[in-house]
Amino acid sequence: MRVEEVVEEVAVKLLRLAVVRLPSDVKRALEQAWREEENPIGKAHLKNIVENIRLAEELNRPICQDTGTITFYIRAGADFKGLNRVEPSLRRAVERATYEIPLRPNAVNPFTQENSGNNVGRLLPYVKWKIVSGEHLEITAFPKGGGSENTCTLAMLSPSAGVEGLKRFVLESVLKAGGMPCPPTIIGVGVGGGADISMNLAKEALLRPLDEPNPDPTIASLEEQLYREVNALGIGPMGLGGKFTTLAVKVNYAHRHPASYPVAVAFQCWAARRASARIHPDGSVEYLTHRVEEA
Amino acid sequence: MSRTFRLRTPLSEREVRRLKAGDVVYLSGRVVTARDAAHKRMLNLIEAGRPLPINLHGLPIYHCGPLVRKENGRWTVLAAGPTTSMRMEPFESTVIERLGVRMVIGKGGMGAKTANAMAKFGAVYGAFTGGAAVLAARNITRVIDVEWLNLGIPEALWVLEVKDFGPLIVALDSHGNNLFREVNEKAWERYRSALQGRGVQKPKR
Structure with a gap:
């Protein structure tokens, strides 16, 4: 050929x-969420999700x-x-x-x-x-x-806001998105570069397998912190409450201009x-x- | 404890008023899909005082752009999960008031304007799991009709026959309750108190 x-x-x-x-890392994460979710409505949504994944494979349908x-x-x-x-x-x-x-x-x-x-x-x-x-x-x-694409956000923060500002922007983006991006989501965060570069980095972060933290331990610990803080909000599966709002937070960065601190947040629905x-x-x-x- | 209801469309105001936030509904009968472009066209027709091609009185509107296939001249629905309902927020209150729609099915919830119309005219919002499209399609037994195909397949009005379609979680009822709003307000509170715990200035909402 x-x-x-x-x-x-x-x-x-x-x-x-x-x-x-779905890739096996995403399937595993959703099955685990279903087992561990305590909110009854959240658990019901996760049950539907896991059942839907199985049915799609069985019937060979999207x-x-x-x-x-x-x-x-x-x-x-x-x-x-x-x-x-x-x-x-x-x-x-x-x-x-x-x-x-x-x-x-x-x-x-x-x-x-x-x-x-x-x-x-x-x-x-x-x-x-x-x-x-x-x-x-x-x-x-x-x-x-389109649902998760519509909630993506970009902020050109003041450099003085720093990492604390970044965290606040990510959490506020999650709060504003609520149930719209089909949680539990995967959240890609791109920092630095410029407006376009940060969003590209955020999107590319979504390609990284869920069980693969950032190789840089400092960034990996930021990912872990954001994961905990996002899930502590209690938005839950589909925005109706529960402890699984996100399956993973992935951060990517580039060096920034001295005057700029771009932060982009890309949401990926559970159907990753x-x-x-x-x-x-x-x-x-x-x-x-x-x-x-x-x- | 959540209660479960099996209802047949068209729905009456009495049936809908009985439903409370947190209840679970399974629907049988007719359901009509409509998204952004269809809502816009509906509103234009309402304003012009012209009839719609389908009488929506008592029927549920499903925020959904289905994945369909045409074989031997017949449509089949392969996948049909809900789309984000908030995009229809500017239109839905008029649709409920003027067309007599009794239920809105979607994902992500709706805002105050729709909630007010639901309370005033008697309608509820049923949340279905976003992305659970094959599960949803399993309970769609047939395509009865399709209108406004010139808006594109996702945007057309698909008249679907459903059987035990659900579980739909009543998230906005006709008594002013809104589960999405409750969850979101609590989430903002948790966020603010976490910030205060770290000694950070309170953010504006």
């Missing part, structure tokens, strides 16, 4: 895996009707042949996936309000590139729902859909987030 065909096939498969089957807007994160080996053909393949994959899986058509022109009908539109699917050394191509499909695969130069494919029999 040619490069474009392999990329297209893999991308369709990744979209299917992502929307039908977990949530909102199959999201689609971003692909690419880690491209500098020596991978055919990089210029990757984006057109991804667009074809999204169009095919929309009919084959199916996905809900979610690409709307912001001026005419017309739905393209196939999830492809101007700059959609969105593709984020990172060039690494090597000959392989790593693709992550990241379809993200992501799937990754690595395509090797010989055309073989390795699935990284899901166990795939015929891979």
Whole structure:
């Protein structure tokens, strides 16, 4: 098969895996929350969530009707042949996936309000590139729902507010979001860089497995603190009370301008859909987030 | 202790007034989906004094943009969980008042304007688990009709037949109770007292 065909096939498969089957770290965290939740309404919601995950797998159907807007994160080996053909393949994959899986058509022109009908539109699917050394191509499909996207926040804090200001901004964002982003959520926090950089970092933090804290122990302890403080608010599953408002808080940072302290908060609903695969130069494919029999 | 009700649509004011926040409801009968664009169009029609294509009197409105498939000319619903209800907050009170809607189903809760209309005209808000879309679709037995498809599939009015659709948690009742507001107010209180405990100045809400 040619490069474009392999990329297209893999991308369709990744979209299917992502929307039908949650990664095992997310499933484990939700099952644990269900066992440990004490609020009866919160526990009932978590029971529905766990049952829904099982049912989606059994019936091979998308977990949530909102199959999201689609971003692909690419880690491209500098020596991978055919990089210029990757984006057109991804667009074809999204169009095919929309009919084959199916996905809900979610690409709307912001001026005419017309739905393209196939999830492809101007700059959609969105593709984020990172060039690494090597000959392989790593693709992550990241379809993200609108409910949790709508509660994302960005603040250009005063540097004097510092880490205390950051924590307050995160907690107030969670309070304002309430039940809207479908808690228990995963919360990505991006700090530093600039307005765009901090939000990018917050989004990328959502890709990190839940059981993987930040390798920097200081940041890992901030993540742990935020996790405890968010859950102490008692907003709970779906905003109707309980001790699981978030499954994990993930922090990423960049150095900042002396005058700026950007903080971005990206919410991910409990249906944290992501799937990754690595395509090797010989055309073989390795699935990284899901166990795939015929891979 | 929460009480469980099995109700059939259309709902009467009496049935709805009996429901209290925290009760659990399972619905059978007809339910109509409507989201942002459909609500906007409904309001335009109400203002123009023109009829809607569907009589919503006594029916629940479901804040949902379903994932559907058309096979052999027939629609099937594959996944149909709720969408965030707050986006419909500017419109819902008028819909309840003028169209006689008795129940709103969604996620995340609604604000004071809707709560007031629910108390005044007799309607409740039923919360379904966000994202539990396959679970929801399992209790949708058939697509009866669809209107306003030109708004796009997620935004159209889908008339669905449901059987034992739920559990729906009554989160806003017709007596002024709002579970979402209660949880949120308590959460803000906890936040403020935690800040005071750390000696930080009280934040503005």
